[in-house]
Amino acid sequence: MGSPVLIPFQSFIIIDRDSATSVYMQIANQLINAVQRGYLIKGTKLPGTRVLSEILEVHRKTIVAVYDELDSQGWVETRPNKGTFVLSRNDSKPSHFQPLAQNKLATYPGNTGYSFKKSSLLDNPFEHSKCEYIFNDGTPDIRLTQIEHLSRLYSSSMKRRSNRRKLGYYNQDGSEYFKENLSNFLNLSRGLHISKNNLLITRSTEMSVYIISEILLAANDIVLVASLSYFSVNMIFQKSGARILQVPIDNEGIQVDAVRDLCGKHRVRMLYLTPHHHYPTTVTLSAQRRIELLELANEFGFVILEDDYDYDFHYDKSAVLPLASADTNGMVIYVGSFGKSLAPGFRTGFIVAPENLMDEMRKYLGIIDRQGDVLMEQVLGEMIDEGEIHRHLKKSIKVYHQRRDTFTALLENNFKDYLQFKKPSGGLAVWAEWQLPINLLQLSTSCAKDNLFIPKTLLYQNRQLSAMRLGFGHLDEAEMQHSVAILLHHVKKFS
Structure with missing residues (x-):
């Protein structure tokens, strides 16, 4: 049996000093009620009289009177040199109270007592196995992520006196230090022209897409995706009530002519792309098609949601710059993840967008992830600042x-x-x-x-x-x- 001090007595014992009922009887009656409801089950050890008097802020003699009353009614028994223990209703048969349902609070309910919406769209598609x-x-391979080095960075950041005061306060917009360094990193590596005010730090790409969908998509809005696309993102779009239309792909990526045809037939709200390495086929969207898609977005007014999920991994030539680097009209929202080559706990998502949209997205982030992870962001910022991430x-x-x-x-x-x-x-x-x-x-x-x-x-x-x-x-x-x-x-x- 756990420590009786851990029982939250103050949550179910309320003392009314103005009541005509004496304080000790108020406490005794509420303890009896707790036993009846099964909150205090058979064998529960009650605190000593001195401890319980301090918890309830009453005189010790009041608790002595309470225990005497409970013992006289048969709700508890006092064992010499061991303490006071709750008896079950089968062991005690008080005449003043009718027993309720047997120990309802002794176990957690198996089902809710109310109805709620269920979504088959969000069924977890992922599987796990113990196969070797x-x-x-x-x-990435977690064995290459230098766990010990990351741990030292994390530990030293936590011990640094200048960072300690940051632990007690967190700006829901994210670490200004990290955003400043990340914006510089993205400008250098991806050809962007942003400041920290164009960044929102999230937990993952999926969280980024969820926030964007909550703001930009309404029921029956049309979202274009490639005929083969990322299933998790499609689930988010469908949950938002959007209609998903598929666009064919080939060796140069998504077919622009098909996008134009759909824009002629429907009012398209958004086009979702993974242009650097299309998911799942890995093909790269050609430079000519990138230009044409930006022109189409300007012509028809649809949002381009660019997901650059693995920009860091390129081998044969320089990486192709994202569409966001050539966007002059604010039609592209750029999402990605930082630290994908690091251990999972050191990765974070981000959104790049114009400031007016960023203002609205911060409101949603403040609801679903107000606290963030100030220590991790501090470490990631230092890795960029000191050049460690490049190495x-x-x-x-x-x-x-x-x-x-x-x-x-x-x-x-x-x-x-x-x-x-x-x-x-x-x-x-x-x-x-x-x-x-x-x-x-x-x-x-x-x-x-x-x-x-x-x-x-x-x-x-x-x-x-x-x-x-x-x-x-x-x-x-x-x-x-x-x-x-x-x-x-x-x-x-x-x-």
Whole structure:
């Protein structure tokens, strides 16, 4: 039994000093009621008379009288040298009170006593497995994230005297220090021209999209997405009541002519893009199409929501600058994540937008994430300020570049008769299209029996397409070889 001092007596014992009923009887009656309701169950040890008198701010003799009254009615028993304990109603049969339902408060309710809306749109699509080998969506390897170094940065930041006073106060707009450094980082790396006033710090890309949708989307607004798009973002759009229309994609990204046709038929509110490496196919939106989309946004007045989810990972050439860097009319909202190459707890999302929209978004952030994480933002700001993030990215990019080459070589050597793919110029995943009829869900189930997990969120299959998005960033060479060998074994079983 836990300490009796931890029981919140003040929450269910209220003393009315003006009542005609004596104080000790008020306390006794309310304790009896707590036992009847099952709040104080059989065997609960009550505090000593001195302790309870201090908790309730009454004289100790008052509590002595309370315990005497409870003992005389059979609600408690006093055990020498042990204390005062609650009896059950089966053990005590007082004549003055009728027992209520048996121990209702002794367990938490299994169901609500009221109705509420349920959403099938937000059902969790993610799966988990204990398999030793896993293909994922294209995530970094936590083993490369220098956990000990990050821990030292976090610890030293927390101990620094100049930062201690910041722990007691947090501006819901985010750390000004971090925003200033992040805006400089984005300007240098992405060709933007922003200040800290154009930034909103969030927990993730999904939170960013949620806030944007709450402000910009209404029921039946039309949102254009690529025919293959990020499922979590689509779920957010649908939850907002928007209508999603799909636009075909090809080797140059989303087809601009199809966007124009839809704008001619509908009043389009938003176009969602992942232009740097399209999700899930990894193709890069061509420079010409970027210009054409900006012109269309200006002509038809729709918002471009640009999601640059893996901008940091590019290998063969310089990264293509985002659409936001060429936007002169305020039509592009740019979202991304900072610190994706770091440990998950050190990553954060951000939104870049004109200041008038930023003012409104801060209101929503103040409701859903008022406290933020001042320590993490301080550490991330210091990593930018001291150049640590650049050094870390430079090291990790070399590793992921080599892993991309190793993984694509393994696919080429083992699956050239089964798969068609292009070596991605960046990112941490390969888009692979199957050249033989095969049930991908059955293949995934079969591989799981052999210790390789392929989540259903990586499988894309319909009458026209049979493909997988295979992440390699989290796998070292030996893990890649084992994973590919298991996949090949089970593909041959189905072919």
